[in-house]
Amino acid sequence: MTDKKHKLLEVKGLTMDFGGLRAVDSVSLAVHEGEIAALIGPNGAGKTTFFNCVTGIYTPTSGDILLHPKGLETRRLNGFKPNKVTEMGLARTFQNIRLFSGMTVLENVMIGRHCRTYSGIFRSILRNRSVREEEQETIETSYRLLEKVGLEKFVNEFARNLPYGAQRRLEIARALATDPFLLLLDEPAAGMNPYETSELDQLICRISEEEQIAILLIEHDMKLVMKISNPIYVMEYGKKIAQGSPFEIRDNPKVIEAYLGEEVDA
Template structure:
């Protein structure tokens, strides 16, 4: 681990909502080329953690540091979500948040927004540069759709897509922002085994081909154990364990907190 380049470094992140401590000094690292997973029972604070990292919430305490490869280290605390995305950290949402009245292609094109520059006046004049940029946006977006296997749906409205496809579209949209770190919030939720298997392949492909590090929240243990290199476990806002999939499987604390609860239910 030591010689690998750390992309994301979170130190002692704490998030309070009034008297409720949703995340309690959680530390976490995601390295280059890694697929890390954040697991834990419902309400453990995983999504809150994501929201802190991506700028939707400003954390009460702690440090969120992003180390891009070419650029200097940036502290993400209190940065607006769009700035965080510009830094190269994209995300998907647990409850799908697509632009439902836009086509599938347009959804991905929105992701290109922060990497393109035509302003109001240039858009009105619509010169050669703007037209070329527009075409570039369309082509890149289409290629991303091909990558996630949604090219045939390009002109559909995103609200008409099946559930699994909507999840993949969210990934494509996030990738359009050219991130080096991708946060996936329960990408397999509500998917059938077939779709989950496809998602498994897709995530591995993104990690291997695009060299994007991935941090995912997931409840599907099979998927998590299959693809992740490093797993963090949270319960009641605290990190209770971390390690390789095998270490996590054998960790009694995790079994008690997580798997134990499942047998109870």
């Protein structure tokens, strides 16, 4: 065990049915400490459904989602509510950006601190010293996170007024504010131009190194995936068809078939 890295998330035989449709079919994968793992596959392969199962938005039909936080006992996440999952240290972003558009950039990040702070209704009304201190700490932490993702100049702007790439980065900052040890990014580079994408891959690498946060990302941008992630898991029609390092995946005939279609025999 000593030479092997600590396993943080372990998914075994995860299956999700919507009525008669099997969106995810006994998929297993694991994310280890310090890894940037990627989940790829053609549109409709069930990647986002897989994410939604892990983060508690859907309750999976069968299978196990096990979380092994460092120094704490293993927890089975099946059927947990999303906010509980987040509290346990799993944060996520969304494919179609879901920011609180009527709140400022800083407030968006401050919401992420919610599950790590404690002021309740009565203490908020009294607003005693400990509440004010906690509030100030929330503000400072959030501001630092904004600096980290390079959004400090937008701090008092409404989230809806941000350029597209900045909105994606704000989602990452908001997820980081929940103090996760594993970050799930759902297509973080979707709709970005090449320059923004390269900025993003630097950001993801930096988060992984500086914050010691493992990352699992869904992405269609193959250049990004091949560059930063290892291992890569490939899904098609709800099933996992391949896993391995970028080199293995690149030459895997099943993956090529899934993406480019079957070769016609001569």
